[in-house]
Amino acid sequence: xxxxxxxxxxxxxxxxxxxxxxxxxxxxxxxxxxxxxxxxxxxxxxxxxxxxxxxxxxxxxxxxxxxxxxxxxxxxxxxxxxxxxxxxxxxxxxxxxxxxxxxxxxxxxxxxxxxxxxxxxxxxxxxxxxxxxxxxxxxxxxxxxxxxxxxxxxxxxxxxxxxxxxxxxxxxxxxxxxxxxxxxxxxxxxxxxxxxxxxxxxxxxxxxxxxxxxxxxxxxxxxxxxxxxxxxxxxx
Amino acid sequence: xxxxxxxxxxxxxxxxxxxxxxxxxxxxxxxxxxxxxxxxxxxxxxxxxxxxxxxxxxxxxxxxxxxxxxxxxxxxxxxxxxxxxxxxxxxxxxxxxxxxxxxxxxxxxxx
Numbered sequence: 001x002x003x004x005x006x007x008x009x010x011x012x013x014x015x016x017x018x019x020x021x022x023x024x025x026x027x028x029x030x031x032x033x034x035x036x037x038x039x040x041x042x043x044x045x046x047x048x049x050x051x052x053x054x055x056x057x058x059x060x061x062x063x064x065x066x067x068x069x070x071x072x073x074x075x076x077x078x079x080x081x082x083x084x085x086x087x088x089x090x091x092x093x094x095x096x097x098x099x100x101x102x103x104x105x106x107x108x109x110x111x112x113x114x115x116x117x118x119x120x121x122x123x124x125x126x127x128x129x130x131x132x133x134x135x136x137x138x139x140x141x142x143x144x145x146x147x148x149x150x151x152x153x154x155x156x157x158x159x160x161x162x163x164x165x166x167x168x169x170x171x172x173x174x175x176x177x178x179x180x181x182x183x184x185x186x187x188x189x190x191x192x193x194x195x196x197x198x199x200x201x202x203x204x205x206x207x208x209x210x211x212x213x214x215x216x217x218x219x220x221x222x223x224x225x226x227x228x229x230x231x232x233x234x235x236x
Numbered sequence: 237x238x239x240x241x242x243x244x245x246x247x248x249x250x251x252x253x254x255x256x257x258x259x260x261x262x263x264x265x266x267x268x269x270x271x272x273x274x275x276x277x278x279x280x281x282x283x284x285x286x287x288x289x290x291x292x293x294x295x296x297x298x299x300x301x302x303x304x305x306x307x308x309x310x311x312x313x314x315x316x317x318x319x320x321x322x323x324x325x326x327x328x329x330x331x332x333x334x335x336x337x338x339x340x341x342x343x344x345x346x347x
């Protein structure tokens with residue numbers, strides 16, 4: 001079937017499905033744009049970062065890094081671990097997304113959390129072209145996020161002032177994401193390790209390298225735990 | 237950081253973030269139904285909570301418990317954010333509530 005013949009249909013269905021994301025992305029995007037304005041950046045920064053990086057938590061983190069010493073190792077490692085979950089979105093989408101073509105590239109580039117949730121869990125009814133709906137949802141979500149970030153940056157300049165305390169939005173975002181993770185965990189070994197190891201590294205190593213050291217220690221801790229469990233399996 | 241270094245930082249983050257989305261499609265072929273190694277799958281389940289609590293600590297790295305306002309606005313607003321999110325699990329609601337409390341605290345209570 002040629003997807004272009006029922007383009008309006010697929011688009012309308014995608015638009016309706018993505019409405020909750022419109023609300024969430026616009027709000028957080030505007031918050032992110034305002035946050036970057038507060039840090040002293042022109043609206044071009046949040047807009048271009050939203051368009052190129054396209055990952056909320058990474059963008060907040062990078063905005064912060066831009067004000068510190070150039071530290072490519074931290075940027076690389078932190079972006080990789082923050083994006084690690086997306087690797088598994090890709091694994092889940094292997095059988096759902098087309099094998100090649102421009103649509104495949106769009107779908108992979110825009111594989112953010114919310115887009116994955118919609119494209120993976122929402123069952124596209126018969127009569128619609130599933131891939132076309134997925135592509136529209138991906139494009140719409142991307143558009144919401146970039147527009148929100150741009151509006152936030154512009155709003156910041158229009159207000160012509162910094163809102164003292166607005167920078168707490170980044171802390172609040174990570175607290176919410178942490179609460180979500182803690183509620184999902186079976187044991188709290190991971191969340192507690194993250195907190196304790198980071199605190200100890202911060203005190204012992206200082207602000208420049210503590211994140212990198214924490215990440216290495218967390219992977220080492222997991223490797224020991226994994227190896228230990230393997231040993232137990234073999235003994236059984 | 238110079239503008240050049242800022243551009244490099246953003247480009248690096250963009251490339252790495254894209255790679256985390258793209259790699260599965262390079263590493264695994266659909267036909268053989270390949271999957272990542274169990275170690276990687278398990279690590280992917282173990283890390284996310286630790287990364288998030290790590291980033292919360294990262295956000296609090298600058299506060300001084302022994303001077304000024306002892307980090308009280310940050311700690312109070314943080315607890316309120318966590319409480320709101322535990323209660324309603326509505327991201328927009330918790331972010332708005334927590335950030336507004338912090339803005340009020342630093343502008344009118346601890347100023």
